Amino acid sequence: MAQGQYINNDATVFEDAQALMALNKNILLKGPTGSGKTKLAETLSETVDIPMHQVNCSVDLDAESLLGFKTIQTNDKGEQEIVFIDGPVIQAMRQGHILYIDEINMAKPETLPILNGVLDYRRKLTNPFTGEVIHAAPGFNVIAAINEGYIGTLPMNEALKNRFVVIQVDYIDGSILSDVIRQQSRLDDMSLIKQIVQFNSDLRTMTKQGQISEDAASIRALIDLSDLATVMPVRRAIQRTIIDKLEDEREQQAIENAVELNF
C-alpha cells in the first residue's frame, strides 16, 4: 500500500532533510531496514514536487545500470541507428529531478566513483559510453540510503561518504507508530493497535538490552503483522511476520515471551 506520508515525533528528521535539499546537499539516510528511509525520500519528492528516479544497488550494479546503454533503433527514415538510452542518473540530471540511490553500500566499491563528479559541486558527468558531458539541470538532488552493518553490505567508501550529509532515520514508536499502522494497514481495531504498539515498545527495550537484533521487528513487519491480524489471530500473525523470520532460537524465545506478556 503506497499511502501515507513519512511522519516522526522528531520533526527535525524531515525538516532537516528538506533544508539540505534546498541547499543542494547530498543526503545520506542512515538507518535499519524498514525504518522509513524510502518513505522519507518519497515524501520529500512529493513535498517539493520534484519526481524521483531510483537506483537499487547490489553487487551486480554496473555503469550501465546507473548511466544507461547503447542499443539499435530504426529511425523515421527506416534506417538503423545506434542510440543511447539514458539510465536513472542521466535522466534525473537532464530533467533536474531527484536521484535516489538505495542501499548504496551494497554496490561494489569500484562502481560508484563514476558518480564523484555528479556528487560534488560540479554536478557534472562525462558519459563513458558516448563521451557526452552532462551538466545537471537545476533541481537535481541526490538522496542515498544505507543500512550499516546489514548482511551483504560493505563499509561505505570514505571518499564517497565525504560527499554526503547524514540524517539518521530510526524506528518510530508510540502514538506516531499507532498513526502509521492506522494509515498504512487494514487494521482499525484501536485496542489491538494499542497492544501492538506496546509489544513493539517491549521489543525495542529487548533490543537495547541486546536480547534481539535491531531489525527483528521493523515498521514494515509491524504493518504486515497488523494486516495479517485482520484475518488471523494476532499470535499467528506475529509468528508469520516476525518470529519465523529469525534464525536464532534465543531471539525467537525472547519475542515469544513478549507475546505472552502483551496478548
Ligand SMILES: Nc1ncnc2c1ncn2[C@@H]1O[C@H](COP(=O)(O)OP(=O)(O)O)[C@@H](O)[C@H]1O
Ligand atoms: N516514519 C514513518 N512514517 C511513515 N511510514 C513509515 C515510517 N517508517 C516506516 N514506515 C512504513 O514502513 C514501511 C517500510 O518503510 P520503508 O521506507 O520502505 O523503509 P526503508 O526504506 O528504511 O527500508 C513502509 O510501508 C513505510 O510506509
Ligand SMILES: [Mg+2]
Ligand atoms: Mg527502502
